[in-house]
Amino acid sequence: xxxxxxxxxxxxxxxxxxxxxxxxxxxxxxxxxxxxxxxxxxxxxxxxxxxxxxxxxxxxxxxxxxxxxxxxxxxxxxxxxxxxxxxxxxxxxxxxxxxxxxxxxxxxxxxxx
Amino acid sequence: xxxxxxxxxxxxxxxxxxxxxxxxxxxxxxxxxxxxxxxxxxxxxxxxxxxxxxxxxxxxxxxxxxxxxxxxxxxxxxxxxxxxxxxxxxxxxxxxxxxxxxxxxxxxxxxxxxxx
Numbered sequence: 741x742x743x744x745x746x747x748x749x750x751x752x753x754x755x756x757x758x759x760x761x762x763x764x765x766x767x768x769x770x771x772x773x774x775x776x777x778x779x780x781x782x783x784x785x786x787x788x789x790x791x792x793x794x795x796x797x798x799x800x801x802x803x804x805x806x807x808x809x810x811x812x813x814x815x816x817x818x819x820x821x822x823x824x825x826x827x828x829x830x831x832x833x834x835x836x837x838x839x840x841x842x843x844x845x846x847x848x849x850x851x852x853x
Numbered sequence: 854x855x856x857x858x859x860x861x862x863x864x865x866x867x868x869x870x871x872x873x874x875x876x877x878x879x880x881x882x883x884x885x886x887x888x889x890x891x892x893x894x895x896x897x898x899x900x901x902x903x904x905x906x907x908x909x910x911x912x913x914x915x916x917x918x919x920x921x922x923x924x925x926x927x928x929x930x931x932x933x934x935x936x937x938x939x940x941x942x943x944x945x946x947x948x949x950x951x952x953x954x955x956x957x958x959x960x961x962x963x964x965x966x967x968x969x
Binding site for chain 1: 886888894895896897898901909911941943956957958959960961962963
């Protein structure tokens with residue numbers, strides 16, 4: 741059973757600080773990794789995609805992937821109250837197989853003003 | 854570009870009834886996936902359709918079914934509704950490239966189904 745694990749939180753971070761969210765996955769053959777943000781009562785919104793080891797930066801967001809250790813992380817710099825949401829990690833398996841995307845249950849992030 | 858649309862947005866049904874939900878993907882996207890989201894189980898994959906063919910299926914009973922039309926619009930159907938089917942049903946579309954890396958999914962607003 742392929743799994744994606746996240747700490748459910750809540751993770752409380754002061755405004756302006758760096759929020760660090762982590763995710764581990766069980767399928768070593770996984771190739772594509774995504775971070776979604778979901779506000780309460782809303783649908784998930786894609787914020788980052790990463791496919792190779794290392795860092796991928798987009799504005800205040802940085803996704804980090806370490807396939808050897810099977811973890812993905814999301815860093816949010818200069819955290820804002822508007823970043824308060826649940827962050828979902830999603831992992832897709834091998835490229836050439838019809839493999840579904842598996843989501844973690846999410847980490848609730850709370851930015852303290 | 855218009856996003857993913859889902860109808861209806863809210864639905865109340867009674868046990869034993871059936872329901873059909875609709876999803877229109879982003880223009881140009883040929884892959885549509887359906888998910889069930891509940892507070893306890895999180896986002897759970899139901900099935901994926903690509904070019905009118907079911908490509909992937911999650912671990913849900915046969916009461917849950919779907920289809921995709923030639924214009925990539927998709928419907929999912931739940932027959933003989935149970936109380937436990939109350940959930941947010943999300944549709945996501947993707948520009949699926951066979952063998953390619955790009956598999957970014959974009960979600961619709963969801964249909965909130967309440968079974969009484």
